[in-house]
Amino acid sequence: MMKLYFDPQSRSQVAKWMLDEAGVDYEIVPTLIREKAHKKPDYLKINPAGKLPALVDGRTRVFENAAICMYVAEKFPQARLAPSVGSPDRGRYLSLMVYSTAQLEPSMGDSLLGLHSNNSARGWTHFEQAKDAVERELGYGPYLFGAQFTAADVMIGSMFIWHRAFGGRSNRPKIDAYIDRLQARPKGMKFG
Numbered sequence: 001m002m003k004l005y006f007d008p009q010s011r012s013q014v015a016k017w018m019l020d021e022a023g024v025d026y027e028i029v030p031t032l033i034r035e036k037a038h039k040k041p042d043y044l045k046i047n048p049a050g051k052l053p054a055l056v057d058g059r060t061r062v063f064e065n066a067a068i069c070m071y072v073a074e075k076f077p078q079a080r081l082a083p084s085v086g087s088p089d090r091g092r093y094l095s096l097m098v099y100s101t102a103q104l105e106p107s108m109g110d111s112l113l114g115l116h117s118n119n120s121a122r123g124w125t126h127f128e129q130a131k132d133a134v135e136r137e138l139g140y141g142p143y144l145f146g147a148q149f150t151a152a153d154v155m156i157g158s159m160f161i162w163h164r165a166f167g168g169r170s171n172r173p174k175i176d177a178y179i180d181r182l183q184a185r186p187k188g189m190k191f192g
């Protein structure tokens, strides 16, 4: 059975949300940050960055939420959590998965931490510009791929859910309505 290395008070909840949406069996391996379990040599063999979460599936190990979500979507195509390989939407899907973690996550982190820099040489820009990009991609919704809920909603949505949990407001009615929809899903991401 797949094993999810998990601390409930961490981004491990993103991978858990994805696995729950896929409706598959997995085992939770408690790996608590406060106990420094994520820095132990055995865990570093799974995720060399010493961060949570990580997923182990037989001889396969996957770290970074975006990779875990893509792995799960690919392994369980019947869950329809990604546009299929070869479909015209596939490129946009891959782009949004990488965008979520390469640009949205750091710009949101800057915003929460009050680190304001407009130096786009870092590879990402201000959180407000990231919100613009998400609004453009949302179109008429309800999800990023219209009626089909996908791993891209897990990755992009979880960033905004996390932002909310830390008291941030998006101040974008369209994004707020989207996040409300995601949180209302029966298997939506939980915290703590």
Ligand SMILES: N[C@@H](CCC(=O)N[C@@H](CS)C(=O)NCC(=O)O)C(=O)O
Residues within 6 Å of the ligand: 009, 010, 011, 012, 033, 038, 050, 051, 052, 053, 063, 064, 065, 066, 101
């Ligand atoms: N981009 C990574 C972020 C992982 C991450 O930063 N995890 C945090 C918990 S929310 C962590 O393990 N921090 C502990 C540390 O770095 O020592 C992902 O999505 O997997």
